[in-house]
Amino acid sequence: MPSRAALSALSEAAAVTAGVSLRRVQDGKRIITLATIGFVVVVLMQILFDAGLQPYGFENWRPILYAYVLWGIALGFGLVRMRGAAGHRALFVLPAVLFTVAMVIFPTFFGLYIAFTDWNLSSFEGRRFSGLKNLYALFADPYYRNALANMVFYVLMVLPQYAIAFGLALLLNADIRARKFFRVAFLLPFMLSPVAVSWMIGKSLMEYRFGPVAKLMREIGWDNPAFFTSPWIAKFSIAVMDAWVWIPFIMIMLLAGLQALPKELSEAAKVDGASKWQAFWQITFPLMLPVSVTAIVLRIIFQLKLADIVINVTSGGPGGATDTVSSFIFREYRDRSNVGYGTMLAEFYLIIIIIFITLLLHWVSRWMRKMH
Amino acid sequence: MATQARTLGASHYPTRIIIYGLLILWAFICLFPIYWTFSTSFKNAVNVTQGHLIPWMDFVPDWKGWRSVGLSPDTIGQTSTAREEFLKRFENSVIASLSASALAVIIGSSAAYGLSRFSYRFGPMRNKDISFFFLAQLILPPVVLAMPFLVLYKELALLDTRIGLILLYTLMVLPIVIWIMRDQFDTIPLELEQAALVDGCSVWSAFLRIVLPIALPGMVAAFILSVILCWNEYFFAALLTSTNAKTLPVMVASQTGSQGINWWSMAALSAAAITPLIVIGIFLERYIVKGLTAGSVK
Numbered sequence: 001m002p003s004r005a006a007l008s009a010l011s012e013a014a015a016v017t018a019g020v021s022l023r024r025v026q027d028g029k030r031i032i033t034l035a036t037i038g039f040v041v042v043v044l045m046q047i048l049f050d051a052g053l054q055p056y057g058f059e060n061w062r063p064i065l066y067a068y069v070l071w072g073i074a075l076g077f078g079l080v081r082m083r084g085a086a087g088h089r090a091l092f093v094l095p096a097v098l099f100t101v102a103m104v105i106f107p108t109f110f111g112l113y114i115a116f117t118d119w120n121l122s123s124f125e126g127r128r129f130s131g132l133k134n135l136y137a138l139f140a141d142p143y144y145r146n147a148l149a150n151m152v153f154y155v156l157m158v159l160p161q162y163a164i165a166f167g168l169a170l171l172l173n174a175d176i177r178a179r180k181f182f183r184v185a186f187l188l189p190f191m192l193s194p195v196a197v198s199w200m201i202g203k204s205l206m207e208y209r210f211g212p213v214a215k216l217m218r219e220i221g222w223d224n225p226a227f228f229t230s231p232w233i234a235k236f237s238i239a240v241m242d243a244w245v246w247i248p249f250i251m252i253m254l255l256a257g258l259q260a261l262p263k264e265l266s267e268a269a270k271v272d273g274a275s276k277w278q279a280f281w282q283i284t285f286p287l288m289l290p291v292s293v294t295a296i297v298l299r300i301i302f303q304l305k306l307a308d309i310v311i312n313v314t315s316g317g318p319g320g321a322t323d324t325v326s327s328f329i330f331r332e333y334r335d336r337s338n339v340g341y342g343t344m345l346a347e348f349y350l351i352i353i354i355i356f357i358t359l360l361l362h363w364v365s366r367w368m369r370k371m372h
Numbered sequence: 373m374a375t376q377a378r379t380l381g382a383s384h385y386p387t388r389i390i391i392y393g394l395l396i397l398w399a400f401i402c403l404f405p406i407y408w409t410f411s412t413s414f415k416n417a418v419n420v421t422q423g424h425l426i427p428w429m430d431f432v433p434d435w436k437g438w439r440s441v442g443l444s445p446d447t448i449g450q451t452s453t454a455r456e457e458f459l460k461r462f463e464n465s466v467i468a469s470l471s472a473s474a475l476a477v478i479i480g481s482s483a484a485y486g487l488s489r490f491s492y493r494f495g496p497m498r499n500k501d502i503s504f505f506f507l508a509q510l511i512l513p514p515v516v517l518a519m520p521f522l523v524l525y526k527e528l529a530l531l532d533t534r535i536g537l538i539l540l541y542t543l544m545v546l547p548i549v550i551w552i553m554r555d556q557f558d559t560i561p562l563e564l565e566q567a568a569l570v571d572g573c574s575v576w577s578a579f580l581r582i583v584l585p586i587a588l589p590g591m592v593a594a595f596i597l598s599v600i601l602c603w604n605e606y607f608f609a610a611l612l613t614s615t616n617a618k619t620l621p622v623m624v625a626s627q628t629g630s631q632g633i634n635w636w637s638m639a640a641l642s643a644a645a646i647t648p649l650i651v652i653g654i655f656l657e658r659y660i661v662k663g664l665t666a667g668s669v670k
Contacts, residue, residue, distance in 0.1 A: 060529040088575050092486025093502065095479040096546065097494075103543045104509055104517070111520035121522075171395055184657050185399040188406065191649045191660070193604035195621040196642045200405045204412065204635065210421045212408065244401070249664065256665035305513045308606045312625050326515040326607070333519065333611070343519045350516045357511050 028082025035074030042067045072098045108350075115347045119340035127340065134344035144345055146320050147328040148352070150235070154306055154324060157239045158299050162292070164243070165250035170280075172251075173258040183255075190248035194308035201241050202228075202313035228314050231321030238322045241309050246302070250295045257291030258284070289371065293364055300360070304353055325349045406650070412639035413437035420635045437636030441644065458623070458644065464613075465620040468534055469602035472541030477595050479542075480549030481587070485579055487550075488557035489565070503554065509547045514607045517543075525612060534617045540608050545598040552597070552666040556590030557583070593663035596656050600649060620645045 046064055049057025058064075076094050080087035115134060119127035138144060172183060189197070205213045206227045217225035227237040261284065269279035307326035310316060316323035316331060325345070333342045412420060414433040424431035435444035442448070442455025486492070487503050494502065521540065522531070530536035560583060568578040584591075606621040613622065624645055627638055653660070 061527040062529050065528055065530075085575065089486060089490045090492070091482075091576070092490070092579075093483045093492065096483035096506065096550070097502075099479060100506065100509065100543070100546065103539065104512065107517055107520040107524060108512075110524065111516065114520060114523065167394075168398060171391055171398075174391055176391060176395065180657075182395050182399055183661075184654055185402050187657060187660065188650060188653050189402050191600055191604075191653045192406075192646050193606070193621050193624075193649070195604075195606050195625045196409075196646050197405075199624065199638055199642050200409045204639070205405055205408060210423055212423055212425070215423055244405075248402075252661055252664045256661070301511050304511070305515075307515070308621075311606075311610075326513055329515050330518075330607070330611070333522075339519050339523065346513070346516045346519060349513065353511055353513065 024084070025082050028078040028080070028087075030078075031074055031081060032078035035071050035078070039067050039071040068098075068102060108347075111343050111347055114340055115344035117340045119338075121337040121339055130340065134341050135348075137341060138344055138348055141345075143320050143323070143328060144325075147323040147325045148349075150321075150323055151304065151306075151325055153235060154239065154242070155300055155303050157243065158296060158303055161243045161247050161299070162250055162296055165247045165295075166254055166288075166292075168247070168251045169254035169258055172255055186251060187248045189244050190246065190252075192245070194245060195312055197241060197245055198309050198312035201244065202237070202309065206237060228322075229318055231318060234314060234318060234322050238310055238313065241313070242303075242306060245309075246299065249302075250299055253291060253295040253298075254288065257288050261287055286371075290368070293368065297360065297364065301357065406646070409639050409646070410643050412635055413643050415636055415639075417635075437640035437643075440634070440637035441640050443640070443644065458641070461618055461620045461623040462644075464534060464537075464617055465603055468537045468541060468617075468619060469599045471534075472538045472602050473545060473595050473598035475538065475542045476545045476549045476598055477553075477591055480546050480594070481553045481584075481591060482579070484550045484553035485557050485583065488554050489562070503550075506550045507547050509543070514544070518608060518611050521608075522611060532613050532616050532618075536612060537609060537617055537619070540612070541602040541605060544605065544608075545601055548601070548663075549594045549598060552594040552663050553587070553590055555666040556587050560586050589659070589662065590666070593659040593666070596652065596659045597663035600652065600660070603649065 043064060045054070046057050046061065048054045072094070075098075076087075076091050079090050079094070083090070114127075116129065116131060117127040118130035118133065168186060172179060172186070176182070192200075201213075205211045208214055208226050214225040214227070226233070228234045265283050265287070266279060269283050274282065305326060306324045307330060310322050310324050310327040311330055314322045316327050320328075329342050329345050329349075332338060332345065408425075411425065411427060414427065414435070414437060415424065415431055416434050416436050419431040427433045435446065438444035439447050440454060441458050442450075442452030443458070447455070483506065487499055490499075492499055492502060497505070517540075525531040525536050528536075530539075564582050564586075565575075565578045568582050569575070573581075604621060605619075606625065609617075609619045609622045610625065613619065624638075624641055627634075627641060
């Protein structure tokens, strides 16, 4: 059975025949060192220029981006010179790593710095270091706490979505005609942009005066079908739209799980005379647990980013009842251009999410082990 | 497909009726908003307020909505600022989502291949940690990156440029691409490359000439899923673009905000924005399902 190690060894052998001489190693080291020194010098020059301490520099920081790309290329080149086949192998992950470091790690830490400044983009004063002031403001902010509480509601709403999605997956897995049609129809909502959905459903179908859904509700007997004026109804309306978009995602994963189940199991249950209800709870559902857990965890992760629909339908209203953390921060920036405070809110949210997801994964894996 | 296991035996007649009833009900729930959007784009004010639903039966279709974006048959030949605006946004969306997806598939596939085939050590990080490092980006909410990027892009002169958007979108879909592609490469037997390596191929030519053609369906799935996600992205686009690089979702959103809602033109705009996705959904559904289910079922 060939393995990763064997494959590595094999390409290593190829490299030995190609010959990685001492000179090549030194060449490689020289290239990397030179490139790094060059990059650091350019960055330092630009920092000093920006601070007004020396007269030579670029008009904006874009050339630094090019310098980073060049440095990355030199690093890859140097690694190949230095390590031969191992360098070639490193080239596979290097671009993705450098890209992610530049686009996530650096901005996140930069964000931490912004979070401790008082920085209003619309004021002329520019940024001022303000220490923990933003953090105190955060703890005193009732709207932020309210948004966090709403996130708990939205995350819990994943469970009904899961239940409906499971039902739909079972239906699609039954012996039906026109399966392809139903599968495509059920999948379509997931592909539509949340912004378009906001208009299509939130602002027209659920419109108070002549939206068809409002009309239907009047027929049924709800005299005043205002979906977005009272806090809890508004929350549920947003949850319904969100469910409309995301149920297909869970459904498709569960359907794939159902199709991978061995056929003999349900046959055996039938022979044993178990009712369909029993067969489902005792055989299908337990076997589907791993897929279900994956789907729910992924769904929760996406749910924590919920923003587009809220921004476009209610902009958080009435009175912040439908606000998510993301939509709240979005408005905090849009209305007040307060970058420092907004970033503090976002970074704090990130920490909460990381703790929550870590606990969730830990708890889920322990629970799964107990089940088996 | 036809021989798959069925958990619900549907031979029983009443059960059959219930199953089809539920299926049709849900299909109606999924399709009605889409139908509503397309039909409303052909209505005038009276038909909207009176809730007429079926064309030719209770209202006469009219090009009003499409005329307002300059896309009706009688305005298509004339110059129209509304259409130019729309096409510009459309072009931005197409370029941003296609380039970002292509870039993500290129660097994501090679990273996924490396992680699936070789053992790495970057300091204390092994393969498992590196994979986790990439996948962990999934939990990062856009709002955390949005503001630092606002400031950084301003310094880099990338605010309101397509390149800026493309970089961010690439970042957004990269973990998903790596997830799908690693799953794909794991299913390809190692013997093929081993034979090539024994014959003296380098790792890169083995990857490009032997593995990639086999992994093509996975790449297509990853690419299509990425295109959909990028096409629909609103949050970054709303914060980081204004006049030049604004994308279609931002344009749709800005229309809802302003000047009371002009239903027929909103409907036409929404319809135009979702049509490409519906076409993709109908013809490439297989790949989307493949992408969504990668790695979840072993």
